[in-house]
Amino acid sequence: EPEVTQTPSHQVTQMGQEVILRCVPISNHLYFYWYRQILGQKVEFLVSFYNNEISEKSEIFDDQFSVERPDGSNFTLKIRSTKLEDSAMYFCASNPLGGGNQPQHFGDGTRLSIL
Amino acid sequence: KNQVEQSPQSLIILEGKNCTLQCNYTVSPFSNLRWYKQDTGRGPVSLTIMTFSENTKSNGRYTATLDADTKQSSLHITASQLSDSASYICVVSAYFNKFYFGSGTKLNVKP
Secondary structure, eight states: OOOOEEEOSEEEEOTTOOEEEEEEOOTTOOEEEEEEEOTTSOEEEEEEEETTEEEEEOTTOOTTEEEEOOSSSOEEEEEOSOOGGGOEEEEEEEEOTTGGGSOOEEOOOEEEEEO | OOOEEEEOSEEEEETTOOEEEEEEEOOSSEEEEEEEEEOTTSOOEEEEEEETTOOEEEETTEEEEEETTTTEEEEEEOSOOGGGOEEEEEEEEETTTEEEEOOOEEEEEEO
């Protein structure tokens, strides 16, 4: 069964540095999402992406964050000037045409540790 | 404020028993309500999705209900198995493609 894959599984970065988290959604999917889960807390929606543009974003997704689909297969989340509080598990998800009422398929996440 | 509240926080049951997890929400405008299962260290896996007009939906031993008037949902697990041990997360979607997660119920099924 096709899967959403995320790389790396664990990323360690110095505070203030930029980090790019990578995701390969399922190939025929058209809607893409990023979520984060701080240790011990609930999953939080960051952003949804369709047709090469952001369709929705949360209050968390400020100018520090950006998303891109650079080559038709990868979907990336860039975090600039990382802070200690950016340490979290970041999940990518995708779903096919039909958007909001389709089940999302999640990757297993990238654990981001900011030192 | 858009919120999703789940209860109980954690639950221990014996293998073979049934259980029911609760979800209350205040998300508006409502699009759909989802239940996910999340194993430790893994991404969430979709169990059910219900829109405003759906009262109940089943997926194997999982049955979800939705009361859109009272903004409540439940997830009933029948004949629990050890592999059901996981966190169960209620997620409510607001138009369009914006999602609010509950904190989850951590279920532990013991032999």
